[in-house]
Amino acid sequence: MNIAIIGFGRLGxxxxxxxxxxxxSVTLKVSKPxxxxxxxxxxxxxxxxxxxxxxxxLTTALFLAKIKKPVVIGTTQWPLDQKASIFKAFKDGxxxxxxxxxxxxxxxxLKKSMELFLQAAEKVGEEFSIRGLERHHxxxxxxxxxxxxxxxxxxxxxxxxxxxxxxxxxxxxxxGFHQIYMENEGNVLAWSHRAKERSIFAQGxxxxxxxxxxxxxxxxxxHYVETLL
Numbered sequence: 001m002n003i004a005i006i007g008f009g010r011l012g013x014x015x016x017x018x019x020x021x022x023x024x025s026v027t028l029k030v031s032k033p034x035x036x037x038x039x040x041x042x043x044x045x046x047x048x049x050x051x052x053x054x055x056x057x058l059t060t061a062l063f064l065a066k067i068k069k070p071v072v073i074g075t076t077q078w079p080l081d082q083k084a085s086i087f088k089a090f091k092d093g094x095x096x097x098x099x100x101x102x103x104x105x106x107x108x109x110l111k112k113s114m115e116l117f118l119q120a121a122e123k124v125g126e127e128f129s130i131r132g133l134e135r136h137h138x139x140x141x142x143x144x145x146x147x148x149x150x151x152x153x154x155x156x157x158x159x160x161x162x163x164x165x166x167x168x169x170x171x172x173x174x175x176g177f178h179q180i181y182m183e184n185e186g187n188v189l190a191w192s193h194r195a196k197e198r199s200i201f202a203q204g205x206x207x208x209x210x211x212x213x214x215x216x217x218x219x220x221x222x223h224y225v226e227t228l229l
Contacts (some may be wrong), residue, residue, distance in 0.1 A: 003166025003209075004028035004045040008061060011074060011201060015049060020203035042067050047209050050075060054142075058082045065089035065097075072209045073080075074101040074223030079227045085224035086216050098212045100221030102205035107178070108225045110193050111151055114180060118158040127160035127191075129181040135169040135177040139198075143168045147178055155180065176201075 001024040008031045016026050028041045033056065042048065042064070050073045051059050057075045060087070064071050069149065071090070079084075088120045090097040102108070134148040142149075143154070148166035156163040179192035195201070207223040 001025070001046045001210075002027040002044060004030070004048045006050045006064070007056070007075070008032045008049065009051060010198060011205075012049070012051050014198040015051075015205055018199060018206050022206060023097075024131050024206075029206050034060060039067065042069065042190065044205060045069060049073075049205065049209065049215060051126055055079060060084065063088045063120065065093040065095055068093060068095050069095045069221050070209065070212045070215075071098075072205060072212065073097065074103065075099075076207060077099050077149070079144045080174040092216055094216070096212050096215045096217060096219070098208055098219040098221065098224065100205075100208070101150045102176075103201045103208065104193070105204050105207075105225060105228075106177075106197065106200070107147060107193050108222055110191060112225075114155065114191050115158075116210070116212045118155070118182075122158070126184065126187075127186070128158070128184045129161050130155055130159040130163045131181045131182075131183075132163075132166040133168070135171065136168050137173045137175065140170060143170065145176070145178070147176070151178065151180065160184070 003019050003026055004022040005015060005026060008029050019026050027045055030038060032212055042220055048064060048069050048071045049063065050071060052075055054077045056076055057078060062072065132148055132151060134145050136145060152163065152166055175198055176195035177192060182189040208221050211224050212219065
């Protein structure tokens with residue numbers, strides 16, 4: 001299978017290694033804005049990954065929606081006012097698209113387990129204050145991380161008091177640490193995930209991309225994970 005990577009940073013390099021390891025080929029790597037001369041190469045690919053900064057996402061996504069190839073978007077911190085335009089472009093163009101803030105299967109399943117716990121706790125009258133912490137490498141620009149913001153959005157409704165935004169730290173080469181604290185009068189719980197290698201994100205992204213190829217519509221990485229349960 002021929003695969004293109006648009007935006008080539010830490011995750012892009014890890015994804016390339018995973019693609020080759022699984023017997024596929026990276027036939028195009030682009031670290032600059034896409035141009036018309038890239039169309040011919042893109043049309044020869046079977047799957048396209050987008051890992052560009054948020055500021056470049058809208059123009060990149062609208063460009064790729066016209067190519068009519070499956071696209072996986074791994075850019076985090078999308079400007080909210082751009083999502084509708086991007087979704088519409090892929091739906092109108094008939095190209096399948098999948099996006100995610102985090103491509104670790106473990107991270108998605110951990111969040112699901114937290115939600116199931118909180119739903120069960122509510123049924124027996126248990127309420128918790130919920131707080132979050134995330135830590136990443138010094139070069140990560142967005143803070144809090146996309147995963148932290150997604151967790152905050154999904155969990156804040158369960159908190160017995162207003163859940164603040166995640167605390168965050170930037171240090172060393174930390175590949176990704178997320179932790180949720182839940183506390184009430186009788187309990188203190190901590191749910192955490194630490195990525196030891198970036199390959200876990202590349203592995204999840206590749207699995208989701210291969211799943212996407214024969215689909216139609218717009219999906220999240222969680223949609224893919226749901227098919228495994």
